Amino acid sequence: MAALNLIADLFCLKAYFDIIDTEKESKRGKIMKNYTRAFFIGIIFMFAFSNLVPGEKKFQTLNLKEELTIGASETDSNQMFYYLTGSFTDPDNNFYLLDKGNSRIQVFDRDGKFIRTIGKNGQGPGEFESIAAGAIFDRKLILAADDSLLRVNAYDLKGDFSSSFKIKGKVSDLICSPANKIYLAYPDAEGRIIHQYDIEGNLINSFGSLKEKDLLVFNDVVKMSQDETGNFYVAIRYANRIQKYDPKGKLLKEIEADLPFTFEHTPAKDKGYEARAVFLDLACDGKDVYAITAPQLPAQATPEEAQQALKAGNYLIIFDQDLKQKETYKLPYLVLALSFDNFKRLLLCDMDFIFHVCQPLPQRLF
Numbered sequence: 001m002a003a004l005n006l007i008a009d010l011f012c013l014k015a016y017f018d019i020i021d022t023e024k025e026s027k028r029g030k031i032m033k034n035y036t037r038a039f040f041i042g043i044i045f046m047f048a049f050s051n052l053v054p055g056e057k058k059f060q061t062l063n064l065k066e067e068l069t070i071g072a073s074e075t076d077s078n079q080m081f082y083y084l085t086g087s088f089t090d091p092d093n094n095f096y097l098l099d100k101g102n103s104r105i106q107v108f109d110r111d112g113k114f115i116r117t118i119g120k121n122g123q124g125p126g127e128f129e130s131i132a133a134g135a136i137f138d139r140k141l142i143l144a145a146d147d148s149l150l151r152v153n154a155y156d157l158k159g160d161f162s163s164s165f166k167i168k169g170k171v172s173d174l175i176c177s178p179a180n181k182i183y184l185a186y187p188d189a190e191g192r193i194i195h196q197y198d199i200e201g202n203l204i205n206s207f208g209s210l211k212e213k214d215l216l217v218f219n220d221v222v223k224m225s226q227d228e229t230g231n232f233y234v235a236i237r238y239a240n241r242i243q244k245y246d247p248k249g250k251l252l253k254e255i256e257a258d259l260p261f262t263f264e265h266t267p268a269k270d271k272g273y274e275a276r277a278v279f280l281d282l283a284c285d286g287k288d289v290y291a292i293t294a295p296q297l298p299a300q301a302t303p304e305e306a307q308q309a310l311k312a313g314n315y316l317i318i319f320d321q322d323l324k325q326k327e328t329y330k331l332p333y334l335v336l337a338l339s340f341d342n343f344k345r346l347l348l349c350d351m352d353f354i355f356h357v358c359q360p361l362p363q364r365l366f
Contacts, residue, residue: 062316062329067345068112068357070097078106078114084349086281086337090136090157093342097355098144103128105144107159118142118159126153126161133174137182137199145171145184152184154199165201172221177230185222185234193222194232194249207249208234225284227321233289235282242282242291242323255323259293259315277313281337285344285360288326289319292335307334307351318361 073079082101089095093110096118103121108114119128130148137143141162142155147170154162169186176182181204182197193208208222221237230247244253259277280292295313314331316338334351341347346358 059315059328059330061332062361064332064346064348064356065359066356067359069354070095070108070112071352071354076114078117081106081353081355084337084353084355085131086133087339087347087349087355088135089339089341089347090142091139091342095341095347095355095357096134096142097349098131098134100131103131105131105134105142116159118155119144119153123149125164126155128153132171133185135174135176137176138180141199143174143176143182145174147171152182152197152201163199165197165199167195167197167201168203169195173224175224175226177226179230183224183232185224187222193234193236194224194245205249208232208243208245208251210236211239223279223282225282225289227284227289228286231321233282233284233323235279235291237279238296240276240278242279242289242319244321244323253323257291257317257325259317277315280335283339285340287321289321289323290338290346291317291319292331292338293317294334 071079071081071084080102081097081099083099085098085100087095087097094115095108095110095112097106097108099106103119105118106114107116107118119126119131121128123129128144128146128149130146132145132147134142134144137154140157142157142159143152144155145152145167150168150170151164151166152171152174153164156162167184167186169184169188171184171186173185174183182199184195184197185193186195187193187210188195188206190206191210192206193210195206196204198204223235223237225233227233231252232243232245232247232249234243234245235241236243240257240259242255242257243251246252257279259279276296277293278296280294282289282291284290293313293315314334316329316331316335318326318328320326335348336351337349339347341357344360346356346360348356348358350356
């Protein structure tokens with residue numbers, strides 16, 4: 001975009017001098033010359049200042065084509081969610097919605113018909129205090145991580161509790177690889193952020209790292225995903241950093257992302273609060289990496305002010321596998337979590353506790 005603006009600047013400048021050279025030195029011509037000069041100088045300044053003066057960029061609002069929504073009912077208790085933290089699918093493309101506020105997993109078929117509830121609030125076997133993430137293991141077990149009880153519960157595909165194992169950190173994400181390896185995301189005391197466990201709960205390996213400043217300042221949230229070759233993509237929420245690791249845990253690339261957000265026209269801005277953009281979630285469709293971002297307000301902001309700021313500046317950023325930014329879109333509603341199903345459709349959980357199944361984005365968009 002900067003290159004296009006520079007070309008426009010040069011074009012306007014050339015046009016200005018061409019017109020000056022062809023004008024007659026009459027009184028009328030001098031008047032016209034002054035008007036022409038003012039006009040083109042204004043155009044040049046407009047383009048130049050769009051490059052030099054920092055300000056809010058304008059992004060196209062993404063036109064999502066929805067195929068299914070779950071959660072809009074005000075009478076069906078099975079669709080009355082309270083804070084959806086994420087979703088995943090099984091081999092039959094049933095949807096598993098992590099209903100954190102109600103301490104349960106709600107399961108729906110591919111048409112949105114309710115199937116069953118898994119878990120309930122409590123500290124007993126198969127119960128939850130705070131569901132953080134979930135995934136399907138070996139095509140036959142449902143795993144769900146609890147960031148309060150610091151454990152992972154396992155259920156069969158019918159929802160019956162099977163076993164659980166303890167973990168050593170406050171987990172923020174969980175994925176199961178095609179090779180039936182379990183990976184949990186949480187910062188440990190040494191700053192490592194990805195931890196491989198077996199189904200019995202044995203810690204096999206740990207890798208990845210936070211910077212020292214992240215450990216000192218943040219109890220950071222880490223979101224992760226894998227591509228088709230097993231590479232890991234990790235978003236460190238408050239550090240605005242994305243990392244890429246190979247399947248063995250070697251760091252391949254790291255970028256400090258320039259995250260967009262909109263904050264100018266919210267009540268919190270009028271109070272003098274400062275905001276910064278953070279990562280909310282990250283997922284890979286096998287080829288590209290999708291990240292959700294939003295403004296983060298300071299602790300003194302009220303919940304209403306925080307929500308207004310979030311709704312004003314929720315974005316989807318698409319990166320390629322080399323972490324080069326391809327495109328940025330403003331989202332039409334406040335998305336907190338995203339994932340993909342077996343058909344590469346976008347699965348979105350929004351702030352109003354509604355789950356959206358959207359068609360894959362056409363490649364021509366980016």
